[in-house]
Amino acid sequence: MSANPLMPCLGKLVEVRDLAAEIKLFRIEMQNGGGEAFQSFQPGQFAFVSAFGLGEAPFGIANSAGRGPLLDFAVARLGSVTTGLHEQGAGDLVGVRGPLGNSFPMETFKGRNLIVIGGGIGGAPLRPVIQHVLDHRSDYGKLTILWAARHPSLLVFTDEYDEWRTSSNTSLHLTVDKPDEAWQGEVGLITQLLEKVAPARENAVAVTCGPPIMIQRVTRMLDGMGFAAQDSYVTLEARMHCGIGKCGRCNLGEKLVCVDGPVFNMAEVGELMETYL
Amino acid sequence: MSRPQGSPSRKLISQAGLNSWLDDLAATGSLIAPRLAAGVPLYQRVAASNEIAWGISRSVLSVKQAFFPPNERLMTIRKNGQAIQLEETVPEEAQIVFGVRPCEARGVRLLDALFLDTPPADPYYASRRENTVLIGLACREMGPTCFCISVGGAPNEAGDVDVMLYEVNDGYVLEDVTDKGRSLTVDLGLDVYDYDPHGYRYESHYEVVSPLTIKWPGLFEHEYWQKMSERCLSCRACAYVCPTCRCFAIRDESIGTGEFERLRCWDSCAGENYRLLAGGHKARPEKGDRLRNRMFCKFHFYAEQTRLGNISACTGCGRCIDVCPVGVDITEVLADLGRQP
Numbered sequence: 001m002s003a004n005p006l007m008p009c010l011g012k013l014v015e016v017r018d019l020a021a022e023i024k025l026f027r028i029e030m031q032n033g034g035g036e037a038f039q040s041f042q043p044g045q046f047a048f049v050s051a052f053g054l055g056e057a058p059f060g061i062a063n064s065a066g067r068g069p070l071l072d073f074a075v076a077r078l079g080s081v082t083t084g085l086h087e088q089g090a091g092d093l094v095g096v097r098g099p100l101g102n103s104f105p106m107e108t109f110k111g112r113n114l115i116v117i118g119g120g121i122g123g124a125p126l127r128p129v130i131q132h133v134l135d136h137r138s139d140y141g142k143l144t145i146l147w148a149a150r151h152p153s154l155l156v157f158t159d160e161y162d163e164w165r166t167s168s169n170t171s172l173h174l175t176v177d178k179p180d181e182a183w184q185g186e187v188g189l190i191t192q193l194l195e196k197v198a199p200a201r202e203n204a205v206a207v208t209c210g211p212p213i214m215i216q217r218v219t220r221m222l223d224g225m226g227f228a229a230q231d232s233y234v235t236l237e238a239r240m241h242c243g244i245g246k247c248g249r250c251n252l253g254e255k256l257v258c259v260d261g262p263v264f265n266m267a268e269v270g271e272l273m274e275t276y277l
Numbered sequence: 278m279s280r281p282q283g284s285p286s287r288k289l290i291s292q293a294g295l296n297s298w299l300d301d302l303a304a305t306g307s308l309i310a311p312r313l314a315a316g317v318p319l320y321q322r323v324a325a326s327n328e329i330a331w332g333i334s335r336s337v338l339s340v341k342q343a344f345f346p347p348n349e350r351l352m353t354i355r356k357n358g359q360a361i362q363l364e365e366t367v368p369e370e371a372q373i374v375f376g377v378r379p380c381e382a383r384g385v386r387l388l389d390a391l392f393l394d395t396p397p398a399d400p401y402y403a404s405r406r407e408n409t410v411l412i413g414l415a416c417r418e419m420g421p422t423c424f425c426i427s428v429g430g431a432p433n434e435a436g437d438v439d440v441m442l443y444e445v446n447d448g449y450v451l452e453d454v455t456d457k458g459r460s461l462t463v464d465l466g467l468d469v470y471d472y473d474p475h476g477y478r479y480e481s482h483y484e485v486v487s488p489l490t491i492k493w494p495g496l497f498e499h500e501y502w503q504k505m506s507e508r509c510l511s512c513r514a515c516a517y518v519c520p521t522c523r524c525f526a527i528r529d530e531s532i533g534t535g536e537f538e539r540l541r542c543w544d545s546c547a548g549e550n551y552r553l554l555a556g557g558h559k560a561r562p563e564k565g566d567r568l569r570n571r572m573f574c575k576f577h578f579y580a581e582q583t584r585l586g587n588i589s590a591c592t593g594c595g596r597c598i599d600v601c602p603v604g605v606d607i608t609e610v611l612a613d614l615g616r617q618p
Contacts, residue, residue: 006352006400006541007363052537079555245582247544251578
């Protein structure tokens with residue numbers, strides 16, 4: 001990070017490609033030594049990406065440091081900054097400020113079975129967890145990926161499903177709320193898929209990310225399936241402007257999502273005075 | 278901040294002497310003081326002591342703006358084709374702020390805990406803080422909405438400024454509080470004066486329940502908040518006049534062809550879309566949720582976030598009471614909550 005934590009570093013877009021409907025993947029090469037800060041970021045951390053002239057917004061880093069040095073961000077076109085980013089292409093310069101926030105405790109996950117539950121673009125911040133496990137396969141037990149979207153056109157990282165499926169001790173389960181004609185997989189909410197897959201809770205940890213309502217339903221279901229609160233991890237989205245604990249916007253009670261999170265286990269969430277789950 | 282050793286040295290300065298000193302400070306540097314700006318007292322740069330709004334109880338906006346201005350440029354962005362140049366704009370100008378009341382100076386101490394002492398330090402705030410000397414002015418009396426005494430302060434508390442002035446019949450008693458302050462007054466050649474500011478008795482206009490006696494965590498889910506907020510307009514005025522509200526937004530603005538500034542501006546947790554998430558999910562949708570957040574921030578969250586312990590982040594200046602168009606009164610909230618079992 002620059003000595004000034006509010007100053008972004010320049011990053012060059014090396015590749016911009018469609019990931020899903022209105023969702024693009026941005027692959028960024030940091031410029032002028034700005035990559036040093038990103039040499040050892042952890043799965044779950046986030047960064048602000050600037051569309052200069054329009055502003056900046058926080059995004060979970062969508063790849064693991066081991067798959068670097070390029071930084072991946074999955075960006076849905078929703079507001080002015082994300083629309084500005086969508087209008088950029090390879091060779092354009094953006095700003096990157098980070099890495100910020102805490103991370104999934106990949107060290108303490110070692111030796112355990114992992115259940116990764118991603119809804120829509122909420123799967124993006126979980127991709128570094130998947131990549132890290134696949135790249136350190138013998139360190140972790142069974143990897144069960146539950147991946148969902150409202151519609152097949154909104155499934156992210158489809159071109160990586162074969163890699164996930166064919167990795168050892170790894171399974172991928174997909175579902176969509178509303179199928180199209182070509183869809184041959186499961187149809188229904190991710191909670192239905194979770195019920196069907198019914199992953200064993202013994203020696204397992206679950207990591208969940210998606211829209212607030214999905215996180216709420218999934219974590220409740222995991223609780224009902226006997227997962228201990230401290231074995232059920234989530235990464236929370238929050239509107240934030242500084243990412244360094246100053247601007248006040250992302251508080252959940254006395255905790256700040258930007259510095260105390262974005263990763264929490266459900267025991268920690270249970271102690272929050274305020275949540276939107 | 279380093280302080281001179283031993284008991285505080287207090288000296289007497291006449292009004293004329295003070296005016297002349299302030300004239301010198303204004304002539305040789307940037308002197309900020311309460312000034313009647315189209316009739317409204319605000320901290321602004323003054324060219325001479327006769328521009329200072331003497332005799333006011335306090336300015337409408339607090340001294341917070343000297344370190345954390347309503348709008349400030351974080352950087353300049355220049356775009357030329359695909360090339361982009363970023364210029365960091367951390368301010369370096371020195372300034373002296375005169376007429377700071379103890380309640381707002383206490384606010385600076387609270388802001389320091391977040392912007393300086395909780396890592397990472399904010400370089401813009403830090404630079405302004407480093408380059409600023411605060412000259413405090415003790416209050417002669419407590420104003421009708423003042424309650425600093427109820428939240429741990431005092432109208433003559435000198436601990437948060439560099440030089441303190443106390444109004445007396447013959448002029449002002451001047452006290453060097455920090456070395457920074459002493460370096461500013463050392464050449465004045467004033468005579469030592471025997472004066473005990475703590476001998477002066479203040480009369481509070483009303484009783485206020487101390488927030489430190491209230492069990493905050495248990496009141497978070499109380500129905501009180503929705504009821505209390507029925508008259509709140511979510512206009513955010515309370516946050517802007519508050520010496521310790523620190524919410525801000527960052528955004529880019531065009532300032533010319535291919536030129537933009539990244540701007541930081543005050544914001545408030547009272548705003549309806551303050552917490553709008555990307556997918557449209559509204560966190561804290563009700564006014565009561567937001568009013569509760571502001572009160573909890575003042576009396577519980579802020580001290581937790583800055584590890585200050587059991588301290589009120591409200592300094593009792595009363596500005597929010599004066600400015601609220603619908604009579605939301607923070608002391609009334611304290612009284613109501615103080616009655617809860």
